[in-house]
Amino acid sequence: MAFPIKTCVVCGEEFELKPGKPGFANRCPECSVAEETDSTSNFKAKGDSDLNAARRSAMRDMLYRKDS
Numbered sequence: 001m002a003f004p005i006k007t008c009v010v011c012g013e014e015f016e017l018k019p020g021k022p023g024f025a026n027r028c029p030e031c032s033v034a035e036e037t038d039s040t041s042n043f044k045a046k047g048d049s050d051l052n053a054a055r056r057s058a059m060r061d062m063l064y065r066k067d068s
Contacts, residue, residue, distance in 0.1 A: 004017045011030070
């Protein structure tokens with residue numbers, strides 16, 4: 001049985017989509033490994049949680065403030 005040939009959305013190279021391939025189905029194994037080992041995603045998640053907390057507090061203040 002032949003494996004389907006896919007084109008990577010990141011680098012544009014063709015690869016065989018084999019069962020059990022780590023990462024995304026539309027990315028080649030090299031690009032999938034590079035995405036998983038990217039250490040900046042941890043810092044981005046921390047920044048997003050701080051930003052979301054600020055958004056929640058601003059919305060709460062606008063919704064429940066007294067206009068007296």
